[in-house]
Amino acid sequence: MSKTVRNIFLGVVLFLLSGPLVVVSGVSLNAKKRLFFPPEGVSMRWYVELLTENSWLIPVKNSLTIAFTSSLLALSIALPLAYFLWRYRVFYARALFTLGISPFILPPVITALGFLSFWVTVGLYGQMLATMISHAIFFVTLPLVTISLGFESIDHEIVEAAETMGANSRMTFQTVIFPMVRPYMISGYAFAFVLSLNEYIVAYMVAGFTVETLPIKIFNSLRYGYTPVMASVTVVFVLLAALIFGLIGRFGDLPKLLGALNPEDH
Amino acid sequence: MIGEKPKGVRAHLTLAYPALMLGIFFIVPFGLMAAVSFFHRQPGGFYIPGFELTNYKNLYTVLFGRTLVFSLFVAGLSAAVCVSVGFPFTFFITRMKRRAQVVWLVFLMSVLSLSEVIVGFAWSLLLSRTAGLSNLFVWLGLMDRPVAWYPGFVALLFGICYLAFPYTVLVLYPPLSRLDPALPEAAQTLGASPIRTFFTVVVGSLRNAIVAAFVMVFVFTLGAYLLPQILGRPRHWTLSVLITDAAIYQTNMPLSAAMAIFFMFVSLALVALTMMIGKGKKLRTA
Numbered sequence: 358m359s360k361t362v363r364n365i366f367l368g369v370v371l372f373l374l375s376g377p378l379v380v381v382s383g384v385s386l387n388a389k390k391r392l393f394f395p396p397e398g399v400s401m402r403w404y405v406e407l408l409t410e411n412s413w414l415i416p417v418k419n420s421l422t423i424a425f426t427s428s429l430l431a432l433s434i435a436l437p438l439a440y441f442l443w444r445y446r447v448f449y450a451r452a453l454f455t456l457g458i459s460p461f462i463l464p465p466v467i468t469a470l471g472f473l474s475f476w477v478t479v480g481l482y483g484q485m486l487a488t489m490i491s492h493a494i495f496f497v498t499l500p501l502v503t504i505s506l507g508f509e510s511i512d513h514e515i516v517e518a519a520e521t522m523g524a525n526s527r528m529t530f531q532t533v534i535f536p537m538v539r540p541y542m543i544s545g546y547a548f549a550f551v552l553s554l555n556e557y558i559v560a561y562m563v564a565g566f567t568v569e570t571l572p573i574k575i576f577n578s579l580r581y582g583y584t585p586v587m588a589s590v591t592v593v594f595v596l597l598a599a600l601i602f603g604l605i606g607r608f609g610d611l612p613k614l615l616g617a618l619n620p621e622d623h
Numbered sequence: 624m625i626g627e628k629p630k631g632v633r634a635h636l637t638l639a640y641p642a643l644m645l646g647i648f649f650i651v652p653f654g655l656m657a658a659v660s661f662f663h664r665q666p667g668g669f670y671i672p673g674f675e676l677t678n679y680k681n682l683y684t685v686l687f688g689r690t691l692v693f694s695l696f697v698a699g700l701s702a703a704v705c706v707s708v709g710f711p712f713t714f715f716i717t718r719m720k721r722r723a724q725v726v727w728l729v730f731l732m733s734v735l736s737l738s739e740v741i742v743g744f745a746w747s748l749l750l751s752r753t754a755g756l757s758n759l760f761v762w763l764g765l766m767d768r769p770v771a772w773y774p775g776f777v778a779l780l781f782g783i784c785y786l787a788f789p790y791t792v793l794v795l796y797p798p799l800s801r802l803d804p805a806l807p808e809a810a811q812t813l814g815a816s817p818i819r820t821f822f823t824v825v826v827g828s829l830r831n832a833i834v835a836a837f838v839m840v841f842v843f844t845l846g847a848y849l850l851p852q853i854l855g856r857p858r859h860w861t862l863s864v865l866i867t868d869a870a871i872y873q874t875n876m877p878l879s880a881a882m883a884i885f886f887m888f889v890s891l892a893l894v895a896l897t898m899m900i901g902k903g904k905k906l907r908t909a
Contacts, residue, residue: 359817359818362818363715366711366712366715367712367715370708370712373785374730374731374734374785374788374789376749376756377742377745377746377748377749377785378734378745380745380748380749380754380755381744381745381748383754384748384754391753392748392751392753392754433640434640434641434644434645435641437637437638437640437641438638438641440637441629441637441638441641444629445628445629445634447628447629449638450638453638453641453642453645456645456649456650457641457645459649460649462842462890462894463842463887463890463891464842464845464846464863464886464887464890465846465848465863466846466848466862466863466866466867466883466886467656467866467883467886467887467890468652469867470656470866470867470870470879470880470883471649471652471653471655471656471883472652473870473876474652474655474656474659474876474880475648475651475652475655475656477876478655490648491648493644493648494644494645494648494649497645551736552736554736554738555736555737555738555741556738557738557739557740557848557849558848558849558863558867561867562867562870562871565871571738572738572739572740572741575738575740575741575744576740576849579740579743579744579747579853587744588744588748590741591737591741591744591745594737594738594741595733595737598732598733598736598737599729599730599733602728602729602732602733602736603729605729606725606726606728606729611725611728611729611732612721612724612725612728612800615728615793615796615797616793616796616797616800617717617796617797617800617801
């Protein structure tokens, strides 16, 4: 395709993708509470409010706690499963893998409703623990897929060499396999972390009225009117995601993680 | 060694923990929800175990039917928009230098991770009267006075496409980046124009991937829950909203569960379709 057509096309897509973010960043800097763009005077007061008002600080803390623990839990489920699947190709491990990726294939409301009926029955409805475990299961797909990619990239001969030299399976895992898989674990954790931070419906169904996460807080404030703090939260979220994915892109192999076969060729 | 059969209890211990976690916290909740969909609802929000088809029979309402059709329609339309814009877009990305690719991918991943509520909020600002795009048009002299472009169907469509677009690109990225660059080059050497090459060679050889991406995005957009409430009017509410509404606000878990199970079968049928298309592709290349 000709270069001009391509550039115009890419420009339009970039405009549409960044347009909403530009308006939100503008509004977040507004000096007055009135919703207006371009901003009337620049001020950081809505960012300060986000970090000082308890009504925003508590959801921030809840969201970070949930994202931190649930992605750790997701990682702990994904690592042994991906290892087992790579080491022994047996059908029941395959079946578990399919199970692990299914929360991502179904519309989230279905999984969320399943969690709701479970936690109500168990009696933990409304507890933060319920949100943590639910998020861990809901996002286990991400570390599972990235870590499996990591195992696939290990050259079998290296493992065999370690075993020929007398290393037992524990030593091989600790000294050879684990260091090679570690970057994929970090990316999987980061994916799960960012998505947990942004997740709404599972968190809402499982404990929405007692454990307010940031997305729930934003939606609640959206319902009852408008405050520029919502805009400043949005900017913080975008920057955080860009930072985390930027780090993965800088230190990891993002094209490969997303499924390109030979990124070096381009 | 790798690929061998696991021997004994010790080898299987590795698998025990993930199996237990997924079993207890994913299979049990699903089974429970399926069971609840057959339970008997009592006035006041409680339900007692039993087996009846009342909840499924109660699905046959005008509201449910209309909502289902509308959800499928919106999802189909936005998936079509996303794939037709996303396919050439992803093609361009995969032909870029690695560094440029990474920058675009980081940007797309950042947009993808945004919560639905944030996407809805951002679009409601962009389409609002006081801070929105129409102000820019007034300033450019294209319009007389600023207007609000939401709530409405078009606003909803834009929001859903925005939400699904990065996902579309990620679904299309692997097949497009694996496409042999020699293929379009050969077509151009033989005299085809770049645009003709794109439509005949690139689109043609990836037809299955396009259909698979369409179905994936279709199912993804079926999950839209907050956008219809933020950018649409009540008549634009989707099945996800209806299910949540029944569970939380009407405290009718059995009905809500029945809706979810029905919804799941519709989605699973679509996923099965994707897999069938994937299999057909493998057979053809083999």
